[in-house]
Amino acid sequence: MALVVSGLSYGHPGGEILYRDASFRVEAGTVVGITGPSGTGKSTLGALLAGDVRARSGEISVDGVRLPRRGARPVQLIHQHPERAVNHKWRMRSVLRESHEVPQQTLDLLGIRSEWLDRWPAELSGGEVQRFCIARALHPATRYLIADEMTAMFDAITQAQIWHALTGIVRERGLGMVVISHEPALLDRLCDEQLAVERFR
Numbered sequence: 001m002a003l004v005v006s007g008l009s010y011g012h013p014g015g016e017i018l019y020r021d022a023s024f025r026v027e028a029g030t031v032v033g034i035t036g037p038s039g040t041g042k043s044t045l046g047a048l049l050a051g052d053v054r055a056r057s058g059e060i061s062v063d064g065v066r067l068p069r070r071g072a073r074p075v076q077l078i079h080q081h082p083e084r085a086v087n088h089k090w091r092m093r094s095v096l097r098e099s100h101e102v103p104q105q106t107l108d109l110l111g112i113r114s115e116w117l118d119r120w121p122a123e124l125s126g127g128e129v130q131r132f133c134i135a136r137a138l139h140p141a142t143r144y145l146i147a148d149e150m151t152a153m154f155d156a157i158t159q160a161q162i163w164h165a166l167t168g169i170v171r172e173r174g175l176g177m178v179v180i181s182h183e184p185a186l187l188d189r190l191c192d193e194q195l196a197v198e199r200f201r
């Protein structure tokens with residue numbers, strides 16, 4: 001069981017080629033870090049892995065099946081800016097329901113308070129909204145998570161709380177996870193393996 005990238009090449013339209021013939025795998029139950037200087041294509045790789053951007057050549061498969069174009073998404077992306085990832089016209093309860101009926105246990109593990117459910121996104125801090133984005137990404141069909149600078153905007157305590165909760169859930173469910181980050185200490189702590197995106201140039 002793995003998220004497998006084979007022979008992936010990609011550059012944004014009109015932009016330089018970011019990866020040529022990139023191949024790697026993320027085994028279920030493991031955490032892989034993606035590192036590299038700004039602008040080298042880490043976020044783009046995350047979007048490709050989640051199916052938000054379509055590769056021009058190469059293949060991405062999830063547990064032996066080609067990444068689906070529609071329906072439940074087995075690879076879920078969690079962004080750096082949670083406020084951009086939620087519909088501001090919906091209360092948080094609806095933001096969650098759009099994905100699935102999130103179990104109370106997951107809400108508790110992520111520290112989501114019941115009174116936050118009736119608030120609008122603008123009535124919560126970024127760290128609080130990010131907890132909802134994580135809960136939403138933990139759909140029963142999710143097999144792999146891509147955390148793209150997921151906690152870069154938050155203070156050290158919030159970062160630690162969020163990672164503690166998420167890594168516990170990931171371990172319990174046997175999910176695979178890709179962590180995109182500029183923070184070597186975070187990557188060293190979380191990851192079984194680290195890949196420098198420049199090596200795919």
Ligand SMILES: Nc1ncnc2c1ncn2[C@@H]1O[C@H](COP(=O)(O)OP(=O)(O)OP(=O)(O)O)[C@@H](O)[C@H]1O
Binds near residue numbers: 013
């Ligand atoms: N939608 C897009 N259209 C065209 N070019 C893009 C698009 N998104 C990103 N790029 C360009 O692709 C390159 C890689 O961007 P990307 O955001 O993947 O890098 P990154 O390594 O995640 O950077 P950072 O560490 O600064 O977040 C950059 O040169 C960026 O300007």
